Amino acid sequence: MKHPPGPFGHILFGNLRDLRTRVLEFFSSLQKQYGDISTIRFSVRRVSYIQHPDLIHHILQVNSRNYTKSLRYEQLKYLLGNGLLTSEGEFWLRQRRMIQPAFHRQKLQLLADEMRECAEQMLIEWEKADLSKPFNVSNEMMAITLQIVGKTLLNSDVKSEAKNVGDALSFLLKAVNIRTRTPVLLPLWVPLPTHLKIKAAVKTINSVLDKVFESRRKNPTDRYDLLTMLMEVKYEDTGEHMGNKQLRDEVMTLFVAGHETTANALSWTLYLLAKNPEALKKCTEEINNTIGTRKSTFDDLAHLPYLNMVIDESMRLYPPAWIIGRKTIKSDSVGSYKLPSGHNLLISPYALHRDERYWPDPEKFMPERFTAEMVKNRPRNSYLPFGAGPRMCIGNNFAFMEIQIVLIMIMQRFTFTVANQEEVQPEPLITLRPKGGVWLSMKKVNDSEHKNTGFSQSAQNH
Numbered sequence: 177m178k179h180p181p182g183p184f185g186h187i188l189f190g191n192l193r194d195l196r197t198r199v200l201e202f203f204s205s206l207q208k209q210y211g212d213i214s215t216i217r218f219s220v221r222r223v224s225y226i227q228h229p230d231l232i233h234h235i236l237q238v239n240s241r242n243y244t245k246s247l248r249y250e251q252l253k254y255l256l257g258n259g260l261l262t263s264e265g266e267f268w269l270r271q272r273r274m275i276q277p278a279f280h281r282q283k284l285q286l287l288a289d290e291m292r293e294c295a296e297q298m299l300i301e302w303e304k305a306d307l308s309k310p311f312n313v314s315n316e317m318m319a320i321t322l323q324i325v326g327k328t329l330l331n332s333d334v335k336s337e338a339k340n341v342g343d344a345l346s347f348l349l350k351a352v353n354i355r356t357r358t359p360v361l362l363p364l365w366v367p368l369p370t371h372l373k374i375k376a377a378v379k380t381i382n383s384v385l386d387k388v389f390e391s392r393r394k395n396p397t398d399r400y401d402l403l404t405m406l407m408e409v410k411y412e413d414t415g416e417h418m419g420n421k422q423l424r425d426e427v428m429t430l431f432v433a434g435h436e437t438t439a440n441a442l443s444w445t446l447y448l449l450a451k452n453p454e455a456l457k458k459c460t461e462e463i464n465n466t467i468g469t470r471k472s473t474f475d476d477l478a479h480l481p482y483l484n485m486v487i488d489e490s491m492r493l494y495p496p497a498w499i500i501g502r503k504t505i506k507s508d509s510v511g512s513y514k515l516p517s518g519h520n521l522l523i524s525p526y527a528l529h530r531d532e533r534y535w536p537d538p539e540k541f542m543p544e545r546f547t548a549e550m551v552k553n554r555p556r557n558s559y560l561p562f563g564a565g566p567r568m569c570i571g572n573n574f575a576f577m578e579i580q581i582v583l584i585m586i587m588q589r590f591t592f593t594v595a596n597q598e599e600v601q602p603e604p605l606i607t608l609r610p611k612g613g614v615w616l617s618m619k620k621v622n623d624s625e626h627k628n629t630g631f632s633q634s635a636q637n638h
């Protein structure tokens with residue numbers, strides 16, 4: 177096979193050093209130097225790096241059946257079993273078809289109240305806090321997105337065991353993050369203390385979830401949540417419901433996929449707003465004029481064009497899912513290259529979103545890039561925060577609504593500036609985290625300021 181060009185790196189270690197120490201810059205430099213498809217070396221293993229919307233369209237959409245997910249997902253399999261994120265082929269397709277309807281916009285509407293309740297609890301605490309000191313909103317966003325995904329999935333079923341489940345889950349999420357970064361891993365059956373802890377945490381979660389499933393079957397709840405839906409739907413071919421094992425895998429998958437990604441999108445958006453006071457002011461005014469101080473409704477969310485562009489632009493600059501991997505099943509022609517079967521490919525939304533061919537002045541925060549006109553003029557698949565094709569994020573609307581609701585509620589009550597002394601650097605773990613967290617100096621918005629920034633009278637009367 178003729179390999180696409182690329183940086184040769186070290187004779188034995190290939191590009192491992194760059195991949196470990198400066199992976200974001202490294203990926204961002206490849207297209208300009210080597211073209212739309214290049215070769216990188218993980219030690220002696222060659223992997224293709226792809227950065228062109230048409231090639232991405234081919235891999236993720238047109239010929240997606242010829243690709244599986246890559247090695248990175250193996251580490252998640254122990255935790256997520258055969259859930260949507262980690263399963264493949266016909267098994268995945270059958271699950272995806274069945275679960276997809278739960279994420280339609282009308283169904284999501286039913287979850288908006290839960291999201292608001294969680295945000296309300298967080299803001300009550302913020303209002304009591306000592307605001308003279310800056311605080312780390314990234315921790316807060318991690319906590320609230322975990323709460324929201326817990327509440328929208330299981331409602332209050334795990335209340336009595338919430339602490340055990342929360343601790344076990346947090347431990348597992350950390351362990352998975354560490355394991356995906358560790359180059360050489362011992363299998364989990366080797367009785368290392370961390371491995372035993374991982375197994376114990378999985379056991380705790382499984383036993384609590386089994387109890388939840390059984391109690392739901394005995395006493396069905398009339399409150400809608402995602403678990404109700406997962407337990408109600410039936411396979412088209414057999415007419416059967418999902419069994420406990422599959423339910424558990426899907427619940428864990430939604431927990432993991434929906435938590436940290438959304439938390440990071442929120443943290444980065446707050447950071448960018450704090451660094452761009454003009455944009456913060458515009459958002460606040462838009463919220464004031466459309467919603468005022470009342471509770472936002474589902475309909476309001478479609479009438480906040482500027483806020484929505486800010487969120488889009490934030491996920492352009494800091495896409496929480498910063499890397500997408502695939503592996504060929506059979507050989508495939510990609511561009512002018514023939515890639516063999518079993519060959520790994522990488523696509524980096526982080527680097528693609530900085531490609532000057534589609535994003536002039538790419539480092540600049542410019543929400544206006546997302547006006548309908550601008551979007552229409554860019555090739556599809558030049559923007560991939562939620563991936564593309566059949567395996568595109570199933571939770572994209574859920575996440576977007578959650579981000580909108582939390583941001584609206586924060587901006588209705590607080591204004592803020594950035595307190596970090598230096599630029600916050602992105603830390604590419606499983607998701608793209610703000611390294612060291614985003615620290616904000618917060619100030620309550622008082623009534624007189626509301627009036628100055630144009631709160632409508634009718635809004636204030638709600």
Ligand code: HEM
Binds near residue numbers: 495569574
């Ligand atoms: C800002 C937040 C989020 C981002 C940036 C994000 C991003 C992504 C991306 C890029 C993929 C595709 C990965 C690939 O093709 O290899 C994906 C898949 C997935 N996401 Fe999200 N996600 C977010 C929030 C959520 C939420 C809230 C949920 C669930 C409640 C969720 C559930 C999933 C699932 C289940 C998959 C696998 C879908 C499949 O393969 O069929 N995500 N996500």
